[in-house]
Amino acid sequence: MNPIIVYxxxxxxxxxxxxxxxxxxxxxxxxxxxxxLLDLSGTSFMDSSGLGAIVVASKRARERNIKFALCSLSGQARMLLELSNMETQFEIFPSRQAFDQHLLKPDDDANVSS
Known part of the structure; x- marks a missing residue:
């Protein structure tokens, strides 16, 4: 089993x-x-269609009991999430390295925003 898939x-x-x-x-x-994991490190711009795609992706993952996370959001992407009040709907990591460190810890859903 491969525990994660990154896009x-x-x-x-x-x-x-x-x-x-x-x-x-x-x-x-x-x-x-x-x-x-959706890695947004190379993303400098995200519009409402991009945000909608992330919402759909997250919903589909949750329906299969798969955790969905974002990492490395740019200032603009983070601002879009904040302005739309969506930042609490996702588990967000500052970097891929932070995500990898999270995986090394025992499961702790207390930090997961749903």
């Missing part, structure tokens, strides 16, 4: 990339995994 978003997360995120999620949740 690294492109520079812009809008409707086109959002479709790819949803397709990635659909394929990934068919596998025996515990976590889906």
């Amino acid at each position: 690294q978003s492109g520079r812009i997360l809008s409707s086109t990339e959002g479709v790819q995120v949803i397709a990635w999620t659909k394929n990934a949740i068919e596998q025996d995994i515990r976590y889906l």
Whole structure:
């Protein structure tokens, strides 16, 4: 079992990339995994379509009891989450390294925002 699958978003997360995120999620949740991680380190811009894709991806993962997390949000992406009051809907890590460190700890859902 591979415990995680990572998707690294492109520079812009809008409707086109959002479709790819949803397709990635659909394929990934068919596998025996515990976590889906959307790495936004290369993403400098995200619009409402990109945010919608993340919401859909997160919902599909939760339906399969798979944890969904985001990491390395840019200032603009983080601001969009905050302005839409969505930042509490996701488990967010400052970096991929922080996510990896989290995986080394015993399961603790107390820090997970749902």
